[in-house]
Amino acid sequence: MAYQVIIPAAGQGKRMEAGKNKILLEVNGLPVFIHTLNVFQKDESCKGIFLAINPEEENALKAILAENHITKVVALVPGGKERQYSIFNALKHVKQEGIVLVHDAARPFIDKELILPLVEAAKEKGAAILAVPVKDTIKKAAGNIVAKTVERTSLWAVQTPQAFRFSILMNAYKKAEQDDFLGTDDASLVERLGQEIVIVKGNYDNIKLTTPEDLYFAEAILRKRQERL
Numbered sequence: 001m002a003y004q005v006i007i008p009a010a011g012q013g014k015r016m017e018a019g020k021n022k023i024l025l026e027v028n029g030l031p032v033f034i035h036t037l038n039v040f041q042k043d044e045s046c047k048g049i050f051l052a053i054n055p056e057e058e059n060a061l062k063a064i065l066a067e068n069h070i071t072k073v074v075a076l077v078p079g080g081k082e083r084q085y086s087i088f089n090a091l092k093h094v095k096q097e098g099i100v101l102v103h104d105a106a107r108p109f110i111d112k113e114l115i116l117p118l119v120e121a122a123k124e125k126g127a128a129i130l131a132v133p134v135k136d137t138i139k140k141a142a143g144n145i146v147a148k149t150v151e152r153t154s155l156w157a158v159q160t161p162q163a164f165r166f167s168i169l170m171n172a173y174k175k176a177e178q179d180d181f182l183g184t185d186d187a188s189l190v191e192r193l194g195q196e197i198v199i200v201k202g203n204y205d206n207i208k209l210t211t212p213e214d215l216y217f218a219e220a221i222l223r224k225r226q227e228r229l
């Protein structure tokens with residue numbers, strides 16, 4: 001089932017403390033974003049990749065894409081100050097039809113087997129997200145004082161890809177812009193339309209590389225996958 005994918009890659013990677021955009025860091029000899037793009041490059045159902053980038057990194061990124069034979073990138077689009085703005089910039093370039101996925105460049109371990117059920121759920125229901133049940137106890141706090149413990153059985157740790165019918169995602173982004181609303185994921189914009197969002201259970205390997213510790217986990221995930229081959 002065909003889809004297009006927007007991949008936001010225009011962040012600064014501040015929390016990674018690497019002094020550069022974390023998606024350029026290498027894991028097992030490949031830049032993080034190439035691990036991510038390879039999944040979609042190899043998926044026949046993916047009809048186009050729309051990459052939001054920092055314009056200052058354009059030449060470097062183009063060279064890396066060519067070296068790695070990533071041919072499905074339809075557009076390199078300037079990112080914005082926030083993740084949401086980067087994605088909106090890219091959304092204006094996708095074909096205005098069908099299913100659009102949004103997937104963080106910083107999530108290189110997306111399991112290709114999870115893409116089809118996610119796309120099918122979005123086709124049927126309009127919107128679907130990957131998520132995993134929360135494992136830790138979550139508490140709300142006022143400063144460093146616990147205010148309340150959040151009941152865990154209905155809590156999910158939300159990931160990407162997130163998948164939407166094009167019209168739903170575009171309407172959500174336009175409304176968020178009109179209302180000056182800033183969300184931390186795309187589904188939170190779509191929820192504001194009153195749209196139902198289906199959760200498709202993902203897996204715990206699909207981490208977002210965010211802080212230095214995540215690089216250890218990345219090495220372990222790749223080692224586990226190589227042992228399986």
Ligand SMILES: Nc1ccn([C@@H]2O[C@H](COP(=O)(O)OP(=O)(O)OP(=O)(O)O)[C@@H](O)[C@H]2O)c(=O)n1
Binds near residue numbers: 007011023080208210
């Ligand atoms: N203005 C932004 C911010 C983030 N992203 C992208 O959105 C994804 C998730 O964002 P995050 O993990 O927060 O990345 P950074 O913003 O780079 O990290 P930090 O907040 O630590 O700077 C990443 O692939 C990042 O490159 C983006 O395209 N444009």
Ligand SMILES: C[C@](O)(CO)[C@H](O)COP(=O)(O)O
Binds near residue numbers: 158
């Ligand atoms: C979209 C996301 O990956 C879902 O968990 C997450 O909200 C991105 O947050 P970030 O702070 O922009 O990395």
